[in-house]
Amino acid sequence: MSSPALKTETALPTFLAACRRQPVAHTPIWIMRQAGRYLPEYRAIRSKVGFTELTRSPELAAEVTLQPIRRFALDASIIFSDIMVPIEGMGVDLEYAPGPVIGTPIRTLKQVEELRPLVPEQDVPFMLEAVKLTRAGLPAHVPLIGFAGSPFTLFSYLVAGKPSKEFSVPRAFAQAEPEISARLLDKLADAMIVYLRAQVNAGAQALMLFESWGGLLGPSDYKRIALPPVKKIIEGLKDLGVPLIYFANQCGGSLEYIATLDVDVVGLDWRTSLGGAREILGPQRAIQGNLDPAHLFSPPAELKKRVDEVFTDIGPGPGHIFNLGHGIWPETDPDTVARLVDYVHERSAKA
C-alpha cells in the first residue's frame, strides 16, 4: 500500500484519469474553444493582433491558452491554434475570412501529389513552441491537450476552398473522384500523425482529433471515406501512450463504425445521447460531452437542470469528461461558465 503522500505525488490529474476510465473525485470539465472570444481578455489581445498572427506567436498563443485556466477551475487546457495551421505548413496558401479560404482549392491528383509532407519542426515550429510555453505555464493538475483536424474535415476545406453551408463541392468530389480523394485523405493522415507526435514531444499530454465535418456523411460514406484515414492516424500514435480523444461531431448515426476505433475517449455533440453512445461504444471507452452551447443562455436554475440531464444520460460509472457538445459561443457570459464549472464539480463530487 502506498502512503497518502506518495499517492498525491503519483496520482494522475483528474482529466487524464477520466480518459483512462479510472475513478475520480469529481467529473473533470473543459470547454471546446475555452480560449476564445467570449473572454474580454482574449478580445483585448485580438484587438491588437490578427488571428493568423496569434496562432503564429508562441507567447501570445500560450497566453490566450492560459487565460481560461486562470479564470475557471477547468480540468484541462487545449492549445490555442487552428486545424488549418499544419495545412499552411504543407505549402497550401490560405487566409481566414474568418473561416479558412484556400487560394487554389485542391481538385486534381497533381495538386495532391504536390502537397509537401509536413515536417513539424521546420514547418510549424511556432506551434510546438506554444505547446512548450503553455505546458510550462500550466499548473501540474491541468493537462495540456494537443489537437488536429481529421483528414475528412481538412479535405472538406481543401476541396471546397471556402467554408459553405452544405460543403456540396467536397461531398460531390468525394463521390466523383474516389481515388484522388482517398490519396488526399491518406496524405493528410500521414501529416497529422507527425503533427500530433510533435505536439506530444513538445509537451502535450493528450491528443484530440476533430471530426468537425464528419456529420456531412451518411454512415456508409463515413465508413468508406472518413474512417480509414482516422484508423491510420490512431495506429500511428498508439505507441505514444497518451490518451486519444476523437470528437465525432454529428456522427451519431455512425457510432457502430466509430466503435471500431482504438481511441480512449469519444467526444460527442449535443444531438447524440451519451448513454445511447456508451451502449454502442462499450464500457472500455471514456465519453466526452455534451451540453448544448445554447444552454449557457438558460436562467441559472434551468442550466442546472440541463447539466443534470447530461449526467442522467451518461449514467453512473467512471469515464466521463464533461464538455459542451460544440465550441462555446462568443456571446456567452463568462460568469455562466464559472457557474457551470463549479456545478459540474459539486454535483459529481456528491454523486
Next chain:
Amino acid sequence: MSSPALKTETALPTFLAACRRQPVAHTPIWIMRQAGRYLPEYRAIRSKVGFTELTRSPELAAEVTLQPIRRFALDASIIFSDIMVPIEGMGVDLEYAPGPVIGTPIRTLKQVEELRPLVPEQDVPFMLEAVKLTRAGLPAHVPLIGFAGSPFTLFSYLVAGKPSKEFSVPRAFAQAEPEISARLLDKLADAMIVYLRAQVNAGAQALMLFESWGGLLGPSDYKRIALPPVKKIIEGLKDLGVPLIYFANQCGGSLEYIATLDVDVVGLDWRTSLGGAREILGPQRAIQGNLDPAHLFSPPAELKKRVDEVFTDIGPGPGHIFNLGHGIWPETDPDTVARLVDYVHERSAKA
C-alpha cells in the same frame, strides 16, 4: 372480388398507396426541390422573374411545379413555394437574399402578439391558386403534395432574422425566453393548420411538414420545444384524411419522440438509417428517403450501389417512398435524375 378494370379505376396512385403502407407495383420516388435550379427550363423562367415573384404568380409557380413531372417518371409532385410565404401573409416583412431575411427579427412578446393570424384565402390566395392550377395540370397518377415549415423551423428564421450557420440567436432565445418562444411556436402552429387545410381544399392530396432545422436541437430540447407545436398541427389536420409526411431533418437522435407523432410518413435525411428508424418508429409508419444528394455525382455504377444501399437499409415490406435525404443540388445533371428514377422503379419492381 373486384374486376381488373374496376381495380385500375379505383386504385390509389402509387405514392398515396405507399403513404398508406399498401403493397405497390414499384417503390414510388419523388425528389425534394425537384422543381428547381438544376433544370434548365426552371433557370430559363428564373432568368426573367425573381424568386418572390415566382412564388406569387400562380401560373408560373404551377409551370415550374409541372416541369420535372414532364421530364421524369416521378410518382409525386410538390407545389413550388417557400416555407416563408405564409409568414409574409401574417404581416412579417421579409425578403430573400437568397435565404429569408426578416426586416425586424421577432424577439419580444409584443411582437409575437402583434403577428396577424393567417387567413389563407385573403393572405396567400396566389399560393392556393397555384395549387389549383397545378392539380389541374397533373396526370391523375401523380398526386400533389402541399407543404409548410414546422413551427420551430419558422421560429428559427423569425428570431434569427437571417439564415446563419449555427442559428445561435434563436437557439439562445429559446433557452433564455421559454414563455415567449412557446407562445410564438403555438401561434405558428395555428397558422400552419389553416394554411395546410387551405392547400387541401385547393387540391393538395398529401401534406408535408418540413422540420428543416430540428437538427439544431438535442433530443430533450426537441421534445420540450419543437414537438408540442408539431403535435398540435397534426391533430388539427387529422380529419382531412390526407397522408401527413413529417420531414425530420437531422433528427436521428430524437426518433423516440417522433415515434409519438400520429403521422403517416416520416421523411429522413441521409445521415439517419432507414432500417434503424423503422425499428423505432414501428411498422405502422411509412418512411421516406434518403439518398445523399452528393451521390448524384457518383459514376453511374456507383450510384446504383448507393441506391441499393438505401433499399438494403430499409429492408423489404411496404411503406417506403424513395427520395433524397435533402433537397437536390443546383449543380446536379438532370440526366442523372432520369437514371435514378428509372433505376428505383426497375429495381423495386423486380424485388
